[in-house]
Amino acid sequence: MWLTGATVIDGTGADPVADRHLLVEDGRITAVGGTPPAGAEVLDLSGLVLTPGLIDAHVHLGLSSDIDKVSTTRELSVAELAADMFANCRQTLESGFTTVRDTGGVDQGIAGVVAAGKVPGPRVLHCGPILAQTGGHGYLGADWDSADDWHGRQIPGLLGTSLLSDGPDEVRRNAREAFRRGATFLKMCVTGGVVSRHDKLSDTQFTYEEIAAAVTEAEARGTYVTVHAHNNDGLRTAVKAGVKCVEHGSAVDEEMAAIMAEQGVALVPTMAVVHALTADSTSAGLPAHIAARVGNVIDGQTNAIRHARAAGVLIGSGSDLIGPHQTHRGRELVLRSAIENPMQALVTATRDNARVLRIDDEVGTIEPGKLADLTVFGADPLADPAVFDDPAQVKVVIQNGRVVKDIR
Incomplete structure (x- = not known):
């Protein structure tokens, strides 16, 4: 094919x-350049803008439905859950995202059907179920539920939000279980979260020994642990234990950024979700009071990006969208464009995200030898970043050298 x-x-x-x-x-x-070989299929992209396929380093494809109906009231059938996930996969790909890192909610079942071409969607790297402590972030059961009942809500091959893990031995066992389900990395929640029912953002979760157990299991498989973290006390413990990536990082300051740079720890801010929850948390199927838990997370992540950039930390990009309305995945690039600039936002969502995911030898830039994952816009996103968040401006998507969307 000649583009x-x-x-x-x-x-x-x-x-x-x-x-x-x-x-x-x-x-x-x-x-790149040269002349077309005889017989090549020609794809005329005159007047359009071609970039590497976009990468979202923090998604939750398994949380594509009303959150309360998934986790608390359990009103949705397996068929409905699957239909919502499959629709989200297609929508994500057609928005120009050819690769995602799922940070909790799906296992190899979803990743496998997408990879096999049975369901249109992005390449999916996943952690399987999150490792969460009892009552910590990642546990979404109601107050009156037994924590023991939480494990029974998993749907192997489709949905598994988290595995409750208390003590190094249980962390180790559940880490191994996540890898058995096809995980390519591990995720732990080491602080409270915004979308939580049983903790505060200031809470720390998991001990050094528990985190170190997960790190040992990940390193044994040549991979890494990333952590959900909203305060530096929990984050500092996690970095000492050997984790290599931080999600959110809304308290990262100059001192913490320097520590992360020294230890080779990446940062994946998630701006889109906190803006969405602040505007209307009920649209994701969450209680209205969740919006009040956002606190200073927006300003905190903005400052974290600036501190991390100054320190030389590798910074990725993730939307973290949850619930049934994940249509604005590209908004993350719009928000990042305002914090830095559109070119930096694009580089972060392509080359740098590929580095965070440890697949930069395969994707992330346009150069000979890389997989042909490409996104074609109808207008210049560097001139108008809103283009990033307009699926109608995503005119062509190519994944693994195959045209999967063409609305020229």
Whole structure:
């Protein structure tokens, strides 16, 4: 396939190049520029803007339905849950996101059917169920539920929000269980969260020994632990225990950013979800009072990005959208454009996210040898970042060298 005529933004931060040509063979980019081989299928992208396929480093495909109906009242059938997840997968891909990292909610069942082409969707890397402590963030049962009942709400092959893990031995066992279900990394919640019923943002969760047990299991498989963290006390313990990525990081200051840089710990801010919850948490199927729990998380994450950037921390990008209305995944890039600039937002959601996910040898930039995961916009997102969040402006999506959306 010969892609011709587009303005190419290659994901490295280099200036856009007009009227660029790409050759795609066997699912990979084999040449940038040059002349088309005889018989090549020509895809004319004149007047359009071509970027690497977008990557969302923090999604919850398993939470694609009304949250209370999934976790508390249990009103939805397995068929409804699956239908909502499949629709979210398609919607995510057609919004230009060719790869996602699911940080709690699905297992290899969803990832497998998407990879097999049975359901349209992005490439899915996942952690399986989150490792959460009893009563901690990640446990969404009602106050009157028994924690023992939580494990019974999993639907193997489809949905498993979290595994309650208390003590190093239980953490170790559940880490192994997550890997058995196809996890490519582990996630733990080391502080309270915004979408929680039984904790505060200031709470710390898991001990050093518990976190270290998960890190040992991850390292034994050549991978890493990422942690949900909204305060630096819990985060500091996690970094000492050897985790390599932080989700949210809404309290990261200059001192913590320096520690993270020294230890090679990445940061994945999640701005879109807190803006959405502040506007209307009920649209995600959550109580109205959840919005009040956001507190200073928006300003905190904004400051964290600036501190982390100054310290040289690898910074990714995640939307963290939950519930049935995950149509604005691209809003994360719009918000990040306002904090830094549109080019940095794009690089973060392509090259740098690929580095966070440890797949930068395969995706994230436009260069020979990389998989042909490409997103084509109808207008220049660098001139108008709102384009990032407009699926109608995503004219073409190519995944593994195959056109999966074309509305030119």
